[in-house]
Amino acid sequence: MTGTGIEVTLKVREISGQNPFLCMQCGLCSAGCTGKGTMDMLPRQVMRLLQFGSGKLLDERSMWICTTCLTCTARCPRGIDVARVMEALRALNQRRGVSVLAPADLGAEILADVPQMALTSAFRKLSA
Numbered sequence: 001m002t003g004t005g006i007e008v009t010l011k012v013r014e015i016s017g018q019n020p021f022l023c024m025q026c027g028l029c030s031a032g033c034t035g036k037g038t039m040d041m042l043p044r045q046v047m048r049l050l051q052f053g054s055g056k057l058l059d060e061r062s063m064w065i066c067t068t069c070l071t072c073t074a075r076c077p078r079g080i081d082v083a084r085v086m087e088a089l090r091a092l093n094q095r096r097g098v099s100v101l102a103p104a105d106l107g108a109e110i111l112a113d114v115p116q117m118a119l120t121s122a123f124r125k126l127s128a
């Protein structure tokens with residue numbers, strides 16, 4: 001099971017197709033991140049932990065808060081698709097059965113009112 005140290009980095013690299021070691025820690029991704037107000041770890045810090053090879057990353061909340069707005073991806077001077085890195089971290093968690101949203105978490109009213117596409121999108125992103 002992937003979940004420790006450099007294994008996480010290698011898996012993220014494989015899934016995302018991005019090389020975290022290209023990151024030069026400029027911080028442009030974090031500066032423009034639309035989720036930075038509620039993230040426990042900013043995109044630049046995520047990249048740094050990947051470089052260090054830290055399995056701790058899988059327990060952080062930032063990947064779930066990321067809205068895939070692509071600001072980080074557009075800004076990165078090293079051409080790293082940071083949004084794909086966040087997506088890969090979510091995928092790794094989902095592979096180990098971790099979810100942050102389940103149908104049972106939502107009341108009947110929400111399930112009835114929210115557009116089906118929004119629900120499908122939310123469960124695809126947030127459920128294992």
Ligand code: SF4
Nearest residue numbers: 033066067069070072
């Ligand atoms: S894609 Fe995610 S990590 Fe990147 S700027 Fe948007 S919210 Fe932040």
Ligand code: SF4
Nearest residue numbers: 023024026027029076
């Ligand atoms: S913008 Fe790119 S190079 Fe700069 S910190 Fe973010 S990932 Fe690293």
